[in-house]
Amino acid sequence: MKKISQVLNWLSSLKIAILLLLLIAISCAAGTLIPQQESDQFYYDNFNKYPFLGIINGNIVLLFELDHVYTSFWFLFLLIWLGLALAVCSFRRQLPILKSAWKWIDYKSPRQIAKLSIAQSIETNNYSESLEKIKINLKKQGWNIKETDGRIAARQGVAGRLGPILIHLGMILLMIGATYGSLNGKTIEKFLAPGRSIDLLNNNEEKGLTIELQKFQIERxxxxxxxxxxxxxxxxEPNGDNQFKEISVNYPLRYKGLTLYQADWSLAAITIQIEKSPKLQIPIEPIPELGEQVWGTIIPTKKDGKDPILVTVDSEIGPVSIYNSDGTLITKLSTNKEAKVKDTLIKIINIVPSSGLLLKHDPGVPFVYTSFAIILIGGSLSIISTKKIWVLHEKEKSMIYIGGLSNRNLSGLSKELPKFIRFLEN
Incomplete structure (x- = not known):
């Protein structure tokens, strides 16, 4: 039993809690700096050549699960350990403190009053009248009073003792929500051109919501x-009901546990017309060799596929650059313009942008928001100082003794007691 108590004391110690918080903070920093949920080859290609912090290569990243920090075994272990430490601390320390704060303590001798943090005494000729004045004055100032055989016990701000317990409870709930969301949440990042859609599956792997992009606009x-x-x-909806919603950067859509973010933009296709052909919508792909935001494709100018040209563009408003096979710039065309390219008439109809949408389903969000509310309430209550005052009289010496203690702002309480004495002297 003694060993169990020692283990629990060590587990709930402040030093261990601070160490766990430090390790969790460092882990979160690593999860922010190291790209998450990429392919194994991505980490080999990027970290073997340029190790993170000079020592962490691709093999180490994968070995220690740094590619998915927030769902790794060791990170979840740290969260569980911290949650357990907070729970043990609440049950072994905070709950007894709260019970003690709610329990009325009856001091019966002046010697007990003298041992308190703050103590005063005053001589009085009519102790019953003085005690009544003190009792009335304390009640006016919001103190809870309990009187026993002419002795007065008063307390104020007991709710402040509930603050640390609520903070611990909120932190535990926060870790539960974060863990649950990490293990069961889903994230989908998709580029959609207008008219395209994403079908989402429900928990039974059946078709659920469909997100269809109607219009996308880039403001410049x-x-x-x-x-x-x-x-x-x-x-x-699966039953056919639909709603049109607008989203933009910093203004996501929240719908039935799903959060849809406007994350990025891209270019999807170029619509062109070659000679008298129908309008052709040709997909384009990023070409990082030509720039950070350059898209393009290769288009043959002859029916047999020979004599191709490279068509590139860097924005949805154009212009479109057309290059020869040797990289020589032939011409630039704006939308709804046409030109002869290698004896072939080419007209640019439009450039189709695509919206970068980020869909997140995090079932842990309600727990996280609730935990924030509990922590805020607990933090507000923790500001309240818990104060206690005892008053008793000694008939033989015609003396009244007043003493008190407070868990914080002891100086404030020390200024209150002389006011009671001056009140009696008036």
């Missing part, structure tokens, strides 16, 4: 830089 400043992206999406 006078210099042509993208400032804001807006998407009009149609949220379609």
């Amino acid at each position: 400043d006078p210099q042509g830089r993208a400032e804001q992206y807006r998407s009009i999406v149609n949220v379609i």
Whole structure:
């Protein structure tokens, strides 16, 4: 039994809790700096050549599960350990403190009063009248009073003792919500062109919601830089009911546990017409060799596929650059413009942008939000100081003794007691 008590004391010690918080903070920093949920080859390619912090290569990243920090065994172990430490601390320390604060203590001798943090005494000729004055004054100032055989016990701010317990409870609930969300949450990142959609599956692997992009718009400043992206999406229920919603950067859509973010933009296709052909919508892909935001494709100018040209573009407003097979720039065309390219008439109809949507389903969010509310309430209560005052009289010496203690702001209580004495002297 003694060994169990020692283990529990060690488990719930402040030093261990601080160490766990430090390790969790460092782990979260690593999870932020190291890209998460990428392929194994990604970490070999990027970290073997340039090790993280100079020592962590791709093999170490994968071995210690740094590629998925928040769902790794050791990170979840740290969260469980911290939660257990907080629970033990609450049951072994905070709950007894709360019970002690709610329990009325009856001091019967002046010697007990004298041992308190703050103590005063005053001589009185009519102790019953003085005690009554003190009792009335304490009640006016919001103190809870208990009187026993002419002795007065008063307390104020006992609810403040509930604060640390609520903070511990909120932190435990926060870790439960974060863990549950990490293990059961889903994240989908998808680029959609207008008219395209994403079908989401429910828990039974059946078709659930459908997210269809109706319209996508990029707002640019006078210099042509993208400032804001807006998407009009149609949220379609399995029964056919639908709702049109607008999302933009910093203004996501929250719908039945799903959060839809406007995350990025891209270019999906170029619509062109070659000679008298029908309008052709040709997909384009990023070409990082030509720049960070350059998209393009290769288009043959002859029916036999020979004499191809490279078509590139860097924004949805154009212009479209057309290059020869040797990389020589042939011409630049704006939308709804046409030109002869290698004896072939080519017309640019439009450039189709695509919206980068990030869909997150985190079942732990309600737990996390609830935990924040509990922590805020607990933090607010913790500010309240718990104060206690005892008053008793000694008939033989015609003396009244007043003493008190407080868990914080002891100086404030020390200024209150002289006020009671001056009140009696008036």
